[in-house]
Amino acid sequence: MGKVAQEMVTKSGINLKTLTDKLIAAAGAEFTTFYYYTILRVAAIGMEGEGLKEIIEDARIEDRNHFEALFPRIYELGGELPRDIRKFADLAGCPDAYLPDSLKGGKSPTGSSLKDLLTVLVEAERCAVRCYTDLCQFTHGKDPRTYDICAAILNEEIEHEAWFSEYLGEGPSGHFRRGKPGTSPYVGRFMTADHG
Amino acid sequence: MAEPSNSGPRKNLTTCATPTPNCAEIESRAKQAWACCPLQKDEWHAALPAEQLPVGKLTKVWFAGKSILLARLEDGTPVAASVICPHQQADLSQGKIYMGAVDCPSHHYLYDLRTGVNRYPRDVFPADLAAQLAHLPLFRVKEEDGWLWVADRAVADRAVADTAAADTASADTASADTAAADTAAADTASDRERDG
Numbered sequence: 001m002g003k004v005a006q007e008m009v010t011k012s013g014i015n016l017k018t019l020t021d022k023l024i025a026a027a028g029a030e031f032t033t034f035y036y037y038t039i040l041r042v043a044a045i046g047m048e049g050e051g052l053k054e055i056i057e058d059a060r061i062e063d064r065n066h067f068e069a070l071f072p073r074i075y076e077l078g079g080e081l082p083r084d085i086r087k088f089a090d091l092a093g094c095p096d097a098y099l100p101d102s103l104k105g106g107k108s109p110t111g112s113s114l115k116d117l118l119t120v121l122v123e124a125e126r127c128a129v130r131c132y133t134d135l136c137q138f139t140h141g142k143d144p145r146t147y148d149i150c151a152a153i154l155n156e157e158i159e160h161e162a163w164f165s166e167y168l169g170e171g172p173s174g175h176f177r178r179g180k181p182g183t184s185p186y187v188g189r190f191m192t193a194d195h196g
Numbered sequence: 197m198a199e200p201s202n203s204g205p206r207k208n209l210t211t212c213a214t215p216t217p218n219c220a221e222i223e224s225r226a227k228q229a230w231a232c233c234p235l236q237k238d239e240w241h242a243a244l245p246a247e248q249l250p251v252g253k254l255t256k257v258w259f260a261g262k263s264i265l266l267a268r269l270e271d272g273t274p275v276a277a278s279v280i281c282p283h284q285q286a287d288l289s290q291g292k293i294y295m296g297a298v299d300c301p302s303h304h305y306l307y308d309l310r311t312g313v314n315r316y317p318r319d320v321f322p323a324d325l326a327a328q329l330a331h332l333p334l335f336r337v338k339e340e341d342g343w344l345w346v347a348d349r350a351v352a353d354r355a356v357a358d359t360a361a362a363d364t365a366s367a368d369t370a371s372a373d374t375a376a377a378d379t380a381a382a383d384t385a386s387d388r389e390r391d392g
């Protein structure tokens with residue numbers, strides 16, 4: 001817990017409880033997304049699915065990295081993760097990224113199970129982009145450390161969105177996947193655990 | 197929750213001749229709010245000077261004894277909706293406008309502000325869960341004589357009812373399809389096992 005660190009944030013006009021609630025929600029979304037992307041990744045099979053698998057893996061591992069980068073800041077600011085993981089999952093700031101019906105043999109809303117899968121992925125990334133944009137705007141000019149962490153995560157979420165959106169043919173943007181899965185070029189510097 | 201933006205002293209308005217029975221209660225809640233004796237034209241109530249709602253802005257105003265959400269979409273269209281998120285009751289006036297929808301600050305669900313329909317995660321959830329997502333109640337709104345006027349709800353009941361019916365139908369089809377497809381998926385899996 002950082003006493004002066006907390007005081008400086010409070011003095012900048014930020015409500016610490018609101019900020020830690022937002023960070024816990026963001027961390028919860030990373031944790032649940034890591035879990036759901038595991039299920040999505042193992043379902044990416046077949047001629048087309050195999051090509052997608054590595055990108056899902058990059059996004060999946062980087063979401064775990066985002067959780068790793070976020071939680072120390074929550075404790076520095078005097079917050080804490082819920083004792084019960086069920087509560088943590090319920091607090092997650094983005095909805096669950098469920099396996100689409102069509103990959104379990106059900107109906108496909110888009111007419112293609114691969115497109116259904118990509119839609120789940122791209123919308124989950126878009127939710128993350130909205131979540132971290134909000135956190136960056138909330139902390140900008142007030143809490144430089146939280147802002148830096150959130151801006152680093154936002155950079156990666158924007159790339160994740162671009163990967164999946166390009167797969168859907170929504171337009172070129174010149175993004176490339178990582179050299180190794182989950183390299184986290186922006187967030188790595190906030191992590192203590194090995195990454196990439 | 198933030199104060200509604202029309203809860204300040206009354207401006208440019210004459211007191212209406214027919215105060216509503218719950219005026220006293222509203223008066224105490226909104227302090228000097230002119231909403232207790234709103235300027236009325238038939239069922240339309242003056243909610244906010246139009247200039248106070250620029251493009252892309254969301255705000256909370258008092259209307260008929262409760263606070264509602266007023267927003268101006270990217271193309272300039274004003275819209276009015278319940279300010280309470282149907283998911284877990286977050287204050288939507290703290291959210292943002294995102295491509296014609298309101299982005300809830302809590303879990304980033306998206307509600308289309310023209311139809312009230314939940315857009316996300318409805319577009320990615322399995323059909324049975326999508327069918328359970330509640331829609332956002334809308335109010336009628338118009339811009340006239342420099343004011344935004346709000347009338348009671350029901351503007352989007354038709355669209356919401358149609359969507360709910362479609363959700364139910366597709367959930368029914370999906371569960372029927374799933375049973376058939378589970379068998380197909382099991383067949384494919386055992387084929388794979390054999391081939392592998």
Ligand code: FES
Nearest residue numbers: 281283284300303
């Ligand atoms: S309370 Fe609005 S999305 Fe959960």
Ligand SMILES: [Fe+2]
Nearest residue numbers: 030063066128
């Ligand atoms: Fe993430």
Ligand SMILES: [Fe+2]
Nearest residue numbers: 059128157160
């Ligand atoms: Fe991501």
